[in-house]
Amino acid sequence: xxxxxxxxxxxxxxxxxxxxxxxxxxxxxxxxxxxxxxxxxxxxxxxxxxxxxxxxxxxxxxxxxxxxxxxxxxxxxxxxxxxxxxxxxxxxxxxxxxxxxxxxxxxxxxxxxxxxxxxxxxxxxxxxxxxxxxxxxxxxxxxxxxxxxxxxxxxxxxxxxxxxxxxxxxxxxxxxxxxxxxxxxxxxxxxxxxxxxxxxxxxxxxxxxxxxxxxxxxxxxxxxxxxxxxxxxxxxxxxxxxxxxxxxxxxxxxxxxxxxxxxxxxxxxxxxxxxxxxxxxxxxxxxxxxxxxxxxxxxxxxxxxxxxxxxxxxxxxxxxxx
Numbered sequence: 001x002x003x004x005x006x007x008x009x010x011x012x013x014x015x016x017x018x019x020x021x022x023x024x025x026x027x028x029x030x031x032x033x034x035x036x037x038x039x040x041x042x043x044x045x046x047x048x049x050x051x052x053x054x055x056x057x058x059x060x061x062x063x064x065x066x067x068x069x070x071x072x073x074x075x076x077x078x079x080x081x082x083x084x085x086x087x088x089x090x091x092x093x094x095x096x097x098x099x100x101x102x103x104x105x106x107x108x109x110x111x112x113x114x115x116x117x118x119x120x121x122x123x124x125x126x127x128x129x130x131x132x133x134x135x136x137x138x139x140x141x142x143x144x145x146x147x148x149x150x151x152x153x154x155x156x157x158x159x160x161x162x163x164x165x166x167x168x169x170x171x172x173x174x175x176x177x178x179x180x181x182x183x184x185x186x187x188x189x190x191x192x193x194x195x196x197x198x199x200x201x202x203x204x205x206x207x208x209x210x211x212x213x214x215x216x217x218x219x220x221x222x223x224x225x226x227x228x229x230x231x232x233x234x235x236x237x238x239x240x241x242x243x244x245x246x247x248x249x250x251x252x253x254x255x256x257x258x259x260x261x262x263x264x265x266x267x268x269x270x271x272x273x274x275x276x277x278x279x280x281x282x283x284x285x286x287x288x289x290x291x292x293x294x295x296x297x298x299x300x301x302x303x304x305x306x307x308x309x310x311x312x313x314x315x316x317x318x319x320x321x322x
Contacts, residue, residue: 009036010235010295014282015098018233018302021046025095028086028225030079030218032057033104035064038072041096047071049086049094051079053128054107080217083224093227101215101236101245103127103205105294115205117179117197123172125205134204135173143167153212153240154203161185162200175201202238215241219248223274226305231278233302242299249275249303252311272308 009015015037021027023045029038032050034057041048050072052058058076065072077085079099086094107127108116114124114134123135138146147163150156165185172178179197182188186196206212222232236242254273279302284295 010298011300014300015233016040019096019231027096028094029098031100034106035061037098049073051075051077053078080214083221094225096231097222098233101241114175117175120176123175125208127209138166139171149207150203153206154199156199215244223310228307230305235298235300237297245301271311274306274308275303278302278304
């Protein structure tokens with residue numbers, strides 16, 4: 001099932017302004033999806049290495065790749081492997097990296113992929129179409145593990161209640177079934193603005209696809225591949241993701257608060273800052289919200305690579321991963 005609505009890249013003007021792409025530059029779009037950011041980079045004259053772990057996104061992007069005279073190279077890989085994948089293609093450094101974290105609109109809009117409860121479909125949620133599905137998880141994990149995932153990755157305050165309801169309702173094989181189980185457990189009223197199943201679907205999806213690990217490793221990979229002066233633009237949609245990006249850029253820019261005046265500064269003798277902030281975090285304005293409701297929770301952070309050596313380690317993990 002597909003949607004007829006056009007894909008609208010979130011904060012596209014702000015992302016392009018932050019990256020400042022130019023003719024002849026080489027950029028990485030770590031989350032190709034439907035190709036919105038990639039098209040903008042190509043229009044600016046850049047060469048783009050577009051990564052996506054979803055085989056559907058790569059297959060559907062071939063038509064765009066064919067019409068770009070070699071300036072678009074689709075890479076069927078996770079963006080956490082951008083350094084290795086670029087090296088395999090003879091590329092050591094790039095001028096910009098952009099990441100649009102989380103699930104893509106095209107994944108959400110296709111009921112057969114099982115990412116959303118807006119239309120009934122098989123309970124899947126696998127970005128790479130391989131490995132454990134959401135149905136596998138909810139039907140085999142024990143109650144404690146399900147509760148931990150919902151609490152840590154969905155910030156669900158009544159995670160234990162929802163986990164208990166899921167176990168009692170097994171087997172669950174459809175998105176509509178899981179959504180209804182959650183609604184019954186939480187006493188959902190139809191007029192409420194936010195469907196309580198949203199947090200459960202988010203948590204299970206992040207867990208199955210190890211999205212927070214991927215984000216942490218991807219940020220460290222971007223640090224390795226960006227040339228001095230190159231720019232990193234990251235759009236996140238949830239507080240958990242944004243905290244990871246914020247902490248990474250804070251630490252890598254040397255902006256971590258110093259300790260007490262009575263204690264030694266933990267930053268002394270550490271690595272030199274590998275990033276510097278370009279601007280304050282950007283959120284969608286009224287015009288963006290009107291044309292693209294998905295941007296309501298989006299936050300864009302942009303930073304510039306310094307000439308310092310990469311730190312070489314990913315930041316401390318946030319929450320639980322599968």
